[in-house]
Amino acid sequence: MSKMENSGRVISLNRKRRQNASMTKKVDMLNTQARVVAITSGKGGVGKTNIVANLGYALGKLGQRVLVFDADLGLGNLDVLLGLTPRYNLSHVIDGTKRLPDIIVNGPGNLKILPASSGIQEMTKLTFDQKVEIFNELNALLSKFDIVLIDTAAGISSNVLFFNASADEIMVVVTPEPTSITDAYALMKVLSVKYREKHFRLLVNLAKSTREASDVSRQLCLVADRFLDVSIEYFGSVLMDENVKSGVRKQKVISEMAPMTQASRNFAELAHKFMRSEPMIPRSDNRPLIWQDIV
Template sequence: MFDQAHRLRQIVSSIRTDEEKTRVLAITSGKGGVGKSNCTLNLAIALCRAGKKVIVIDADVGFANIDVLLGMTSQKSLVNLFDCRTKIWDILQNGPDGLKFIAGGSGLQDLLTLDDTQIRYVVSQLQELQGYADYILIDTGAGLNAQTLRFILSADEAVVVTTPEPTSITDAYALIKLVSNRNKELPIRLIVNRVATRDEGEQTAEKIRLVAERFLQVKVETLGSIIDDPSVVKAVKLQVPFVTCYPDAKASRCIQQVAAHLLNVPYIRGEKKGVRSFLQRMVSLLRS
């Protein structure tokens, strides 16, 4: 009898550990149009190809377009959960290589006006994703607004996308400052997109790393850079992710390296990580 109860406890605790594996990343930027959605989607596919289970959530409140980049029209989005009936599995859609995604919707700004019953329902549905995915990548809108900031501050980690242009660098720095002023512990990493050469990517990342360390006392590591590549533009026009239609293009090789780098970053599991903690932080930020 004792043995049976003991075994049961062991099974339960092993389930809990497994549930904790989900890593929630907010992909964001200061300036708009720097390549967040393309980076999110193609990085997600690269992670899938490395054997990970990945969900992309399109949380761009203004201009949701992950489904457009996939050439799909979404019937359902996160917004459908607000009806307190739709199940999370009904809004989860299939992308290439086993990728799952949740489309954004124009009603996403209503998140702020939901009543407690609706919030409880949305949270209960999103909780189902805990342990289901290894990675949840949230494509936020461009960074300097309140809702995007809530997504970033709720995530386990933030990935800031910038280009080497001075305006993009300045806005990335402003975003890093805003985020680190609210939470110094949140890991912030960079992707430098649209670089002419790897050197340019490294120099841009180094510039941001140095100012962030000196003036904000935060460590901003880089996950790598992505070459400015006409294949990306062609793929966007074809509405197929560039890693899918041009797997050997320079940008595809770069994103694979970014994925490999991310997989190598140690993930320290803890009480404050994963979907449940993400939701707890989100709810308290919505209500504050």
């Protein structure tokens, strides 16, 4: 291995720390059995945060200890969606006044929430050391949870790519809108070409029918099979349901407010399917996370 390769040694967040004297800055590996899932999208406005909240709630109803990490660092809104008013957020961890466990708040059901900040531009430009500190502290928390859902921002910014590349599995949320499909493809392309991510799960939101959702999945998979060296698993869909908008207005997850609606049934089905599934990316030395490229 060359010096350049050594300087870019990769660290998997779910295996033991490699002892490498040439690396002066490291992150502690997330070596618990908690599944770390990044839920992401190429385009904003696809209902991603609503999916995170409802899927997390549904998993909690199945007895899972779920932590939701709002990783939209500059424009976090998960707390608003859930009607929460946290006193502290991730910006207080970054400035050193609080530790990560200090800012966790209780969400609906059994959910635990790590709130992000909103309207603080500096949070969108974290340094290498700040990112390392976040994951060192997160590592100490993960033994307390079964599942960690990372609600990333949309797009292909460095923070979005960082959190996606740090997870065991990546679930891309897309809607039937052409712009959403195009941007989802672009996100997977960047993660594949630049960060060697090869496995994705796809969740179609706001489809009018299961057939429309399947068509969206088929369209993306055909293009990806032709132009990208990736595997995409169609994980399921959440159909259009006006009750979801009502839940957003009332700052309630629809799965709690109206458990028998179409969307709530979809979230329950997705939670059961998730529990039956295995992480798409096995925990092994082959899981790359290239810090010098992501920062």
